Amino acid sequence: MNRFSYMRANSVAEAVRLHALTDDAQFLAGGTNLVDLMRENVMQPAALIDITRLPLRGIAPTPDGGLRIGALVSNSALAWDARVRERYPMLAQAILAGASAQIRNAATVGGNLLQRTRCLYFYDPASSCNKRAPGSGCAALDGVNRMHAIFGASEHCIATHPSDMCVALAALDASVQIAGRDGARVLPFDSLHRLPGDTPHRETALAEEALITAIDLPAEGYAQHCTYLKVRDRQSYAFALVSVALGLRVEDGMIRALGCALGGVAHKPWRDREAEALLIGGAAHDTRTHARFAGMIVARADPRPGNAFKVELARRAIVRAFERALAAQSAQSAQDAEEDEA
Incomplete structure (x- = not known):
């Protein structure tokens, strides 16, 4: 050091x-x-x-009916907050799927957004890595790339973003409060992280001195129909091969709104809004539509030989996420009924 x-x-x-x-x-x-x-x-x-003494540890309602989460709130505090568990269960699930309890107790929300890739070559100073040493090359391109990106990569970098929390925040259309030399501003969550292009060392849209002060959750939390599905090599303390954060608003059996983001597959949480738009107004329980949606998303994948399996894995994970999200309300209703009888 x-x-x-x-x-x-x-x-x-x-x-x-x-x-x-x-x-x-x-x-x-x-x-x-x-x-x-x-x-x-x-x-x-x-x-x-x-910055640990800054007053950024609160969770409070916003005027539009959402929640504002201070950047220094710990991951554990956020995941176990009653309002988050009730209104944004997908976010709580995503947080609890990441890291270990000890790390979640220490890690902050703002830090989670800015954590860096776990690419083996990035962590090895002896290896070529454009993210760590711009212009040195990307050893992962022809190396061990099983964990790497299948969407949005470039010849300069195929690393993935490691966060689980960020995948749920992307699906929820959160926004980020930022303080900088030019004052405060708000950034849509989808605009925070960058694809690698030819500058993979520039991972976010933040200026160097800018500080994340809070994350705003919208009023829509998809509480009735949502899930966070994480596929990984072992059940705990492992990064995602593929993850899916899916939230649906269903009215009269039809999809009226949704957010779907994938993790473990790109340099940032991956959303395909064009594919999402085609589901609006469709029957929520039409499994053929779920399969077509998943097929549309993975059709745009560009895998390496070592991670080509992720394409089919992502397709199946998306379909499975729809099954889990649409079963969520009925499962909760059954639990409520059992508690009432007791």
Whole structure:
């Protein structure tokens, strides 16, 4: 680990100012990803700006009926918040599918959004990686790429985004509150993360000194029909091969709104809004439509030899997610009935 300076910010404005005045600085909150990268000499910041004392730990209603989640709320606190479990169960499921209980207790919501890929070549300073060392090449292209992207990749990078939480936030059409030198702004969640293109080291649309202060959830949480389905090599503490966050609003048996995002398959949570639009107004329980929807999405995949299996895996996972999401309300109704009888 390299030598670095340490500063503690007492306000959001001070945090932004310190970052802007300091070369090669990083914000430090839970540190569950950043500290690991520093230990491995993958990241070597000259300065750390501690933001753990900032007043960003609240969860509160928004004027439009949604929820605002402070960036320093822990993953565990968010997953177990009664309002989130009731109104946004897909998000709670996604959080609890990630990492371990110990890490979720320490990791923050803002940090989860900004965590970096777990590509083996990114973590190995001896390997070529355009994300870690721009212009050095991408060893994963012809190397071990079983875990890598099948959508939106480029000849410069085929890494995937590791977050489970972000997949659910993408499906929910969340938004991100940001503070920077030019003031505060709001960014649609889908615009936060970038595809690699020819600059894979630029992973988000944030300016270097910008600080995520909160995430806003919309009023629509798809609480009645939703699921987070994660397919992985082992049941716990493993990153997704493919994951699906799916939420549906069903009225009179018809799909009136939906959000579907995939994880483990791209440099960012992957949505195909063109395919989603074709489902609006269709019969919710039409399994042939589910299969066509899944087929449309995976038809645009561009896998490598080592991860070609993900195409069929993603197709099946999407179909299975529809089954689980549409069964969610009936299962909850049966549970409620049992509790009433008891």
